[in-house]
Amino acid sequence: MRIGLFIPCYIDQFYPRVGVATLRLLERFSDRVTRSEGEAVNLVFPREQTCCGQPMANAGCVDDAAPVAERFMAAFGDCDYVVGPSGSCVAMVRKHYHGLVKDEDALHSVQEKTFELCEFLVDVAGVESIGGRFVGKVGLHEGCHGTRELELARGSERMLPAFSKIRSLLTGIEGLELTGLDRTDECCGFGGTFAVFEEAVSCMMGRDRVADHERHGAEVLASADMSCLMHLGGLIRREQKPLRVMHVAEVFCEALEIPLDV
Amino acid sequence: MSTAHAASAAEFVANGERATWHDQALWFVRSKRDKQAHSLPEWEHLRELASQIKLHTMSNLPALLEQFEQNATRLGAVVHWARDAAEHNAIIQGILAEHDVRRVAKSKSMLTEECHLNPYLERHGIEVTDTDLGEWIVQLRDETPSHIVLPAIHIKKEEVGELFHRKLGTDEGATDPKYLTESARQRLREKFLAADAGITGVNFGVAETGGFVVCTNEGNADLGVSLPRLHIAAMGIEKLIPRAADLGVFLRLLARSATGQPITTYSSHFHGPRPGGELHIVLVDNERSKLLGSEEFRRSLNCIRCGACLNTCPVYRRSGGHSYHVTVPGPIGSIINPARDPAEHSSLPYACSLCGSCSDVCPVKIDLHNQLLTWRREIVARGLLSRPKRWLMKLTGAVLSSRRLYSWAGGMARLGLRITPRWLVYSRLNPWGRQRELPEPPKTSFRKWYDKHEEGR
Numbered sequence: 235m236r237i238g239l240f241i242p243c244y245i246d247q248f249y250p251r252v253g254v255a256t257l258r259l260l261e262r263f264s265d266r267v268t269r270s271e272g273e274a275v276n277l278v279f280p281r282e283q284t285c286c287g288q289p290m291a292n293a294g295c296v297d298d299a300a301p302v303a304e305r306f307m308a309a310f311g312d313c314d315y316v317v318g319p320s321g322s323c324v325a326m327v328r329k330h331y332h333g334l335v336k337d338e339d340a341l342h343s344v345q346e347k348t349f350e351l352c353e354f355l356v357d358v359a360g361v362e363s364i365g366g367r368f369v370g371k372v373g374l375h376e377g378c379h380g381t382r383e384l385e386l387a388r389g390s391e392r393m394l395p396a397f398s399k400i401r402s403l404l405t406g407i408e409g410l411e412l413t414g415l416d417r418t419d420e421c422c423g424f425g426g427t428f429a430v431f432e433e434a435v436s437c438m439m440g441r442d443r444v445a446d447h448e449r450h451g452a453e454v455l456a457s458a459d460m461s462c463l464m465h466l467g468g469l470i471r472r473e474q475k476p477l478r479v480m481h482v483a484e485v486f487c488e489a490l491e492i493p494l495d496v
Numbered sequence: 497m498s499t500a501h502a503a504s505a506a507e508f509v510a511n512g513e514r515a516t517w518h519d520q521a522l523w524f525v526r527s528k529r530d531k532q533a534h535s536l537p538e539w540e541h542l543r544e545l546a547s548q549i550k551l552h553t554m555s556n557l558p559a560l561l562e563q564f565e566q567n568a569t570r571l572g573a574v575v576h577w578a579r580d581a582a583e584h585n586a587i588i589q590g591i592l593a594e595h596d597v598r599r600v601a602k603s604k605s606m607l608t609e610e611c612h613l614n615p616y617l618e619r620h621g622i623e624v625t626d627t628d629l630g631e632w633i634v635q636l637r638d639e640t641p642s643h644i645v646l647p648a649i650h651i652k653k654e655e656v657g658e659l660f661h662r663k664l665g666t667d668e669g670a671t672d673p674k675y676l677t678e679s680a681r682q683r684l685r686e687k688f689l690a691a692d693a694g695i696t697g698v699n700f701g702v703a704e705t706g707g708f709v710v711c712t713n714e715g716n717a718d719l720g721v722s723l724p725r726l727h728i729a730a731m732g733i734e735k736l737i738p739r740a741a742d743l744g745v746f747l748r749l750l751a752r753s754a755t756g757q758p759i760t761t762y763s764s765h766f767h768g769p770r771p772g773g774e775l776h777i778v779l780v781d782n783e784r785s786k787l788l789g790s791e792e793f794r795r796s797l798n799c800i801r802c803g804a805c806l807n808t809c810p811v812y813r814r815s816g817g818h819s820y821h822v823t824v825p826g827p828i829g830s831i832i833n834p835a836r837d838p839a840e841h842s843s844l845p846y847a848c849s850l851c852g853s854c855s856d857v858c859p860v861k862i863d864l865h866n867q868l869l870t871w872r873r874e875i876v877a878r879g880l881l882s883r884p885k886r887w888l889m890k891l892t893g894a895v896l897s898s899r900r901l902y903s904w905a906g907g908m909a910r911l912g913l914r915i916t917p918r919w920l921v922y923s924r925l926n927p928w929g930r931q932r933e934l935p936e937p938p939k940t941s942f943r944k945w946y947d948k949h950e951e952g953r
Binding site: 266389 | 528906910950
C-alpha cells in the first residue's frame with residue numbers, strides 16, 4: 235500500500251512544520267487502512283510534485299494551470315491514496331481538474347483516492363478521536379473549500395443535519411476547549427489571488443473572522459487550511475495579537491506529544 | 497482587466513464603521529433567512545424541485561412563452577415583445593403616449609431599472625414615482641438601488657431623515673423610522689391618487705393560465721394599478737413558470753430566501769385587465785436568450801431575484817452594491833452582467849473569494865461560484881485580464897511546471913525574506929503587506945528536510 239504525501243507548494247516552502255506534522259500523523263494512523271493483515275504501508279513523498287495549479291486556475295488562466303495539474307497526476311498516479319493537509323488544494327484536484335487533465339480515466343481514479351488529511355483520518359482510517367492532551371481554548375476556522383466543496387462539515391446554508399469531521403477529531407482531546415463563533419463558516423477572505431486583487435475587502439473579511447474568534451475567547455486559531463491561516467496569521471502578527479496560529483495537524487501532534495523536528 | 501470593483505470596494509471599506517454596519521445589516525437578513533429555511537424540513541427538496549422546474553422551463557422556453565402569450569391574450573391582456581432595453585422603453589412610452597399619461601406610479605421592478613426606464617420616460621415629459629419606499633428613497637437621492645430586494649440598504653435612517661426634511665419638509669433631525677415612513681406614506685398617497693397609469697414588474701408569469709404574480713410587502717403594486725385604468729407589467733422572459741401549481745414551490749422559497757419572511761405580505765395574482773381597464777404585458781429579452789444559448793451560463797436564468805446570494809456574499813456585504821456599477825450586483829450580477837458586456841464588467845467575476853456560500857444559499861440551485869470561475873476563464877480567453885496579471889500567472893505557471901525552477905524560486909523567496917530590509921519587502925508594490933505580515937521564512941523547505949531526515953529510512 236502506497237500513500238502519497240501531497241504537500242502543497244506554500245506549505246512545502248513556508249510551513250515545513252505542517253508537512254512534518256502530516257507525515258507523522260500518517261505514520262501514526264495509516265496502519266489502519268491496510269487491506270490485508272501484514273500488508274506494509276509505504277508512505278512516500280513524490281518529489282515531482284510542485285503545486286495543484288489552483289492559483290492559475292482560479293485566475294482563469296487554464297493554459298497555465300494545465301501543465302501543473304498534469305505534473306500532479308504524474309507524481310501521484312501510482313499511489314493508492316493521496317493525502318494532503320489542505321482542504322482547498324484537495325478540492326482543486328477533486329472538483330476542478332476536469333478540462334485541465336487529458337486522461338479522464340486516470341483523473342477519475344486520482345480524484346477518488348485523493349483526500350484531505352482530516353477526511354482521510356475519519357473516513358478512511360476510521361479515527362474517531364485523536365486522543366492525547368492539549369490544554370487551551372481553540373477556535374476552529376473551517377475553510378470554505380473544505381466545507382462547501384469537500385463537505386468536511388455541513389455548511390451553515392444547508393438545511394441538513396450538522397456535522398464536522400475536523401471538529402469531531404478535536405473533540406476527544408483532553409483539555410482542549412473548542413470555542414464558538416457568531417458566524418460559523420464565513421469566508422476569511424484569503425481566496426488566493428483575491429487576497430491581493432481585492433486587498434481591502436480581503437483584509438476586512440480577515441479581521442472580522444479574527445474578531446469573532448477573539449470575542450469567543452479563543453487562544454489558539456486552528457484550521458485544516460494553512461492558506462487561510464497564512465492570511466489570518468499575517469493580520470494577527472501585524473496587529474500583534476496574542477492568538478497562536480496552528481494548523482490542526484500541529485495541534486494533533488502536540489496533543490499526542492509527537493515532536494516536530496524541523 | 498478593469499479594476500473597477502476593487503477600487504470602488506476599497507473606497508467603501510475605507511469608511512470602516514459604515515462598511516461594518518452594512519455587513520451586519522445584511523448578515524442579519526441572512527440569519528433571518530436561515531431561521532425561516534430551518535422551519536421547513538423539506539427545504540433542500542424544494543430547492544431541487546425549483547431548480548428542475550426552472551431548467552425544464554428554460555429548455556422549453558419558446559413554446560412556454562407562446563403559451564403564456566396565448567393565455568394572457570385570451571384573458572384580455574395585450575402582450576408585447578421587446579428584444580432589448582430600447583424596445584422595452586419605446587413600447588412602454590408608446591402605450592403611455594397613446595393614453596395621454598403624464599404621471600406613473602411604478603412598483604419595484606429591477607427590469608425597468610436594468611432598462612433605465614425612468615430617465616427615458618422623464619425625457620418624454622412623464623413623471624414616474626417609484627412607490628416602493630426603498631426605491632423612492634433612492635429615487636429622491638437621484639441614485640440607483642444598491643440591492644435588488646432592499647434598494648436603500650446602504651442608507652442610514654439619519655440620512656433618510658435629512659433627505660425627507662429637504663425633499664418632503666419633515667422635521668429637521670427626525671430619525672424615527674415610524675415617523676419617516678408615515679410621512680412618506682402620506683406623500684405617496686398623493687402620487688397614487690394622481691397617477692394615470694401603474695407600472696409593475698412580474699415575479700412569476702404562469703404559462704398555463706396567462707396570469708402573473710407580483711410580490712410586495714407594502715401593497716404598493718396593488719394600489720398603483722388599482723386606481724388608474726392602465727396597468728403595464730414588465731417581465732423578463734426568464735420569469736416564466738409552466739403551471740399555477742408550481743407557484744407553491746416558488747412562493748415558499750422566494751420570501752424566505754429574500755428577507756426571511758414565510759411569505760411576502762402581498763402576493764397579488766393578475767389575470768387579465770380589471771373590468772373597464774387595460775393590461776399590457778411587455779416580455780423582455782435584453783440578452784437573456786444569449787444566456788439561454790450558453791451551456792455554461794444557462795442555469796443563471798433560474799434566478800428568481802431573491803437577493804439571497806447578495807446577503808450571504810462576504811464581498812458584497814463589505815463593498816456595497818454600488819461598487820459593482822450595475823443594476824443587479826453581487827454574485828448573480830457578476831454572472832449576468834459580463835454576459836452583456838465582458839470588457840466593461842471584467843472585474844466582477846474576480847470580486848469573489850470563491851467561498852461558494854452563494855451556491856449553497858441559492859433557492860434555485862444556481863452553481864454561482866462555479867459560473868464565476870467559468871467567467872474568469874472566458875475573460876482570460878478573450879484577452880481581457882490585465883497584462884501584468886496575465887504575465888504574473890504565466891510566470892507562476894512556468895515556475896510551478898518545473899520542479900527545479902520551483903525549488904530554486906522557493907529557496908530564493910525564503911532567503912529574500914530573510915535578508916531584504918523590511919522597508920523594501922513592505923513597499924507600496926506589495927499589496928499583501930499593506931495590512932498583513934508575510935510568512936516568517938523557515939530555514940528549510942519540507943522537501944529539503946525530508947531529503948535529509950527521511951530518505952533511506
